Amino acid sequence: MDTPFRLPPLDPPDAAEPGAPRRGHTAAILAAAERVFARGGFDAARMAEIAAEAGLPKANLHYYFGTKERLYRAVLEDIITQWLDAAAAWIVPGRPPAEALSGYIGAKLADARARPGASRIFAAELLGGARLVMPFLAGELRRRVSEMSAVIDEWAARGLIDRIAPAHLFFCIWAMTQTYADFDVQIRAVLGPETTEDETFAAAAATVTQLVLRGCGVRA
Amino acid sequence: MDTPFRLPPLDPPDAAEPGAPRRGHTAAILAAAERVFARGGFDAARMAEIAAEAGLPKANLHYYFGTKERLYRAVLEDIITQWLDAAAAWIVPGRPPAEALSGYIGAKLADARARPGASRIFAAELLGGARLVMPFLAGELRRRVSEMSAVIDEWAARGLIDRIAPAHLFFCIWAMTQTYADFDVQIRAVLGPETTEDETFAAAAATVTQLVLRGCGVRA
DNA sequence: GACCGGGTTGACCGCGCGGTCAAGAACCTG
DNA sequence: CAGGTTCTTGACCGCGCGGTCAACCCGGTC
Known part of the structure; x- marks a missing residue:
């Protein structure tokens, strides 16, 4: 469940890391x-x-994380770990498609709202x-997508939804939900200040949900 | 039509800019x-x-554009100028919704494929x-969206499509199409090397198009 | 050819930033 | 309290980058 996802080490294998204390401060950092x-x-981050922002001297960060890149990697691992399970929780064969898809969309939107920074960091990483x-x-993501694709295909085979390219359906769902985190400046600017x-x-x-449920022809 | 969009000047009003030559090189830059x-x-750009990449000495860029930020602004203006008209060409009241929406989606996807860099620069700018x-x-974008929203609402009023929040429909279309430019690494990685x-x-x-057309309940 | 002004360029500068370091503070363990 | 280990921190360093500058090139004009 919450086994932290590890990005494979880049150059030197992540530094000794003894059974050290590494207490509170790391979380704040x-x-x-x-x-x-x-x-x-x-690159823009200093x-x-x-x-x-963490209320600590700069040298302290380097004490705990060594380099900027390793700190960045730690942040990314945090994000990925939190992400991997949202999909697995909703997109399962047993659940009726309407409930699964709208639940998943709701969860992703809630996440976009609650933790927009995470989404933006991931987006910037992809952009770069x-x-x-x-x-x-x-690796992992590809595997998950193919598992979830099997679920979609099965729903289609059982006549619960129309045929659709499952991977692309997920790309679209991710794009639509994360756009509300990544590009919220644009959304706020277009909708204007009077929209809460x-x-x-x-x-x-x-x-x-309307686009996805009707778009997939989900039977009620 | 192709009147270049001008970002309002930031600090000093964009430098004299006499009737100077400013020939070929600027395009290469x-x-x-x-x-x-x-x-x-x-920030990552040097x-x-x-x-x-332009095959010119660095000092030459500064001769033409002054600062990095001004060069960046020039690039953005280029992108915006090219962008503003794609929507206006397709989303018009006269056209049948099916044709208008699928045409617009096709155009945006073609653009994402042909000029992914432009989309990514804009995405990074929004993220930042x-x-x-x-x-x-x-300003301009908000105005355009409200114009296009009127078209969508009119289609709905004439019973050609279902009711839908027009601005959000556009956010979704933009998100889905641009994801194929912005996050193409992710898409390629997930689909695997065997997918062309x-x-x-x-x-x-x-x-x-399936998600949008059926999602909007477009009548054939 | 003399002059001129826009264009071109290598060499240079300053500073901001990631990273280091060495001198302690704090905290264990006997 | 002595000795060792983990943290903490201000001061420092080097380099990479945006930006500058002064010398120079070159086509046009009289």
Whole structure:
């Protein structure tokens, strides 16, 4: 369930890491790093800024994480770990498609709202060519998608939904839900200041589920 | 039609700019800049790299564009200019909804395929908080969306499609089509090396149009 | 050819940032 | 309290990058 996902080590194998204490501070650093990386991605982030946000001297971050890249990797692992299970919880053969799909969409939208920084960091990583998460994409994620695709295909075979390319259906669901985290500036700017966040996410949920449920021809 | 969109000047009003020549080289610089900005966004881009890619000494870029930020702004203006008209060409009241929507989706997907860099630069700009394009989002784009929303609402009023929140419909269409440019690493990794680009985009077009047309309940 | 102005360029500069370090503080363990 | 180990931190360093500059090239004009 919450086994942390490990990005394969890049160059030197992740440093001794003895049974050391590594107490409280690391959590504060990770949280601050997630916030800072979320605005502007890896290159725009400043170690000094993360340190300030965490209320610690810069040298302390280096004590715990060594380099900026390793801190970044730790943040990414956190995000991936949290992500991998949302899909597995909803897209299962037993569940009726209407419930599974709308539940999944709702969960993804709620996540986009609650933790937009995570989504944005991942987006920036992909935009930048996915140098770090490539192994995850081609490995674990690919495997998960093919499992979930089997579920979709089975629903179609049982006549519960229309035929559709399952992988692309997921690409579309991810795109639509995460756009509300990644590009929320655009959404807020277009909808204008008079639209509340509640309204936005309610309309988003209605629209996305309508597109997906009817688009897949889900029988009620 | 192709009136270049101008981002409002930031600090000093865009430098004298006399009736000067400004010949060929600027185009080469802009093209190189688009390519370099596309991988990694503003901060990751190096002026020296752009110069190398354009086959010019770095000092030459500064001669034409002054600062990195101004060069970046020029690239963004290029992109926005090209973008504004795709929607206006397809989403018009006269056209039957099925044709308009599938045409628009096709055009956006073709653009994502042909010029992924442009989409990625814009995505990175939004992720980074849209410091430069904010006026565009809240101004011109917002206006266009409300115009296009009127078209959607009119189709719904005439019973040609179901009721749907028009702005969110556009957010979803943009998200689904641009994901094929922005996150193509992820898509390629998940689909695996045996899937060709042609297959990918054919399936993408089929899936997105199916979701949108049926999702909106477009009558044939 | 002399002059001029836009264009071109290699060499240079300053600073901001990631990373280091060495001198302690704090905390265990006997 | 002595000795060792884990943390903490201000001060420092080097380099990579955006930006500058002054010398130069070159086509046009009289």
